Amino acid sequence: MLGQIATIVFVEFVLQVALPLSSMLAVVLFLVVLNGISLLRHRSGAPTTGGALLLELLLDVAALTTQLYLSGGASNPFVSLYLLQVILAAVLLEARPAWILVSVTTACFVGLALFSHPLELPYRRGGDLFDLHLQGTFIAYVLAAGLIVFFVTRIGRNLRERDARLAALRQRSVEEELVVRMGQLASGAAHELGTPLGTLSVIVNDWQRMPMLTADPDLSEDLDAMEDQLLRCKEIVSKILTSSGEMRGEGAGPTTVARFFDSVVDDWRSGRRPSALHYQNRFSPDQAIATDLVLAQGIANVFDNALEASPDWMSIALDRQGDGVVLTVEDRGPGFADRILDQFGKPYQTTKSRPGSGLGLFLLVNVARKLGGTVTAENRAGGGARVVVRLPLARLALETRHGG
Numbered sequence: 001m002l003g004q005i006a007t008i009v010f011v012e013f014v015l016q017v018a019l020p021l022s023s024m025l026a027v028v029l030f031l032v033v034l035n036g037i038s039l040l041r042h043r044s045g046a047p048t049t050g051g052a053l054l055l056e057l058l059l060d061v062a063a064l065t066t067q068l069y070l071s072g073g074a075s076n077p078f079v080s081l082y083l084l085q086v087i088l089a090a091v092l093l094e095a096r097p098a099w100i101l102v103s104v105t106t107a108c109f110v111g112l113a114l115f116s117h118p119l120e121l122p123y124r125r126g127g128d129l130f131d132l133h134l135q136g137t138f139i140a141y142v143l144a145a146g147l148i149v150f151f152v153t154r155i156g157r158n159l160r161e162r163d164a165r166l167a168a169l170r171q172r173s174v175e176e177e178l179v180v181r182m183g184q185l186a187s188g189a190a191h192e193l194g195t196p197l198g199t200l201s202v203i204v205n206d207w208q209r210m211p212m213l214t215a216d217p218d219l220s221e222d223l224d225a226m227e228d229q230l231l232r233c234k235e236i237v238s239k240i241l242t243s244s245g246e247m248r249g250e251g252a253g254p255t256t257v258a259r260f261f262d263s264v265v266d267d268w269r270s271g272r273r274p275s276a277l278h279y280q281n282r283f284s285p286d287q288a289i290a291t292d293l294v295l296a297q298g299i300a301n302v303f304d305n306a307l308e309a310s311p312d313w314m315s316i317a318l319d320r321q322g323d324g325v326v327l328t329v330e331d332r333g334p335g336f337a338d339r340i341l342d343q344f345g346k347p348y349q350t351t352k353s354r355p356g357s358g359l360g361l362f363l364l365v366n367v368a369r370k371l372g373g374t375v376t377a378e379n380r381a382g383g384g385a386r387v388v389v390r391l392p393l394a395r396l397a398l399e400t401r402h403g404g
Helices: 002-015 020-042 050-069 077-092 093-114 124-210 218-245 257-270 293-309 338-342 361-368 396-401
Strands: 254-256 277-281 287-290 314-319 324-331 374-379 387-394
Touching: 002 020, 002 324, 020 050, 050 093, 077 093, 077 124, 077 254, 124 218, 254 257, 257 277, 257 293, 257 314, 257 324, 293 324, 293 361, 293 387, 338 374, 361 374, 361 387
Parallel strands: 277 314
Antiparallel strands: 254 287, 314 324, 324 387, 374 387
């Protein structure tokens, strides 16, 4: 539109060629309104269909045809701008609507050759008029070439971004399918473990009643430890089945952010007994949420990684940032390798050699993503690693979780 205005001003006042200014500026005003409507429609998030694109290209062709009709018709060098509309149609549309635009522009070209508004050119010799036409052809070529490169490269960039988004969605689908398979495997394993754990519990209870065993303090202490560990194993199995929808204990209930994370840290601390754990709960004001066993397990996996990397020191901090909760886990271990950071959140990305490693962060990333949150990792400046979990409170709220 700016190019049209500049061209009209140049031809009218520099070349002193009389133009129907009011009519031509009215066409420019029409294009301004058309672009404004298109921009508002795009910002509203409404889907852009092939029919809508074809309509807008046809309106552009109509505006260009009107401008050409008012300024010499087919003899106007800017008639080559029809190619811009055709190229855009070939890139953006399917074959049938693209050929429709080719037919329309061809008909417009023929119509301009037969009917047009003649220009009142100032008196010039034939050579001067030819030079003027040659200059106009050159300007039209530069303008058309520039617009084609601008639009096609922009369309290409949009297509590449779309392909990248589709690839990310496909990757996410594969990862979520892996999570589902792992959940099914865990549920099946929990079922299978239930019977042997029950049998071991009965045996340990019998041993605790045998005088020959309870008379030895060391054996009695070992039996008590065995019973505690069996109870913990049964609790873990129950949590697995509960999180997979097969209730064996109490279901997820109401809690608060502070109580939920306090319980996660306390349960993990009692099972792992870290030598130096610094935990700070700075979340305020507290807010009601629903208990999420899967999220708790994912967070515990991060704690396990930090403890394994740095047995002598680890830090856990809980904060509130606006309408979100932020959990920061730090350690003084060797930190993340560059390849781990590059592929953070992908399955089986680990420096550990044992089978099945590298799934803890992957599970947490997927849980956080389901809740609309994020998990980021980085190496600390003073050594060690930092993992930050950000979760929106709206998705953790009790009403939302029960409703979903």
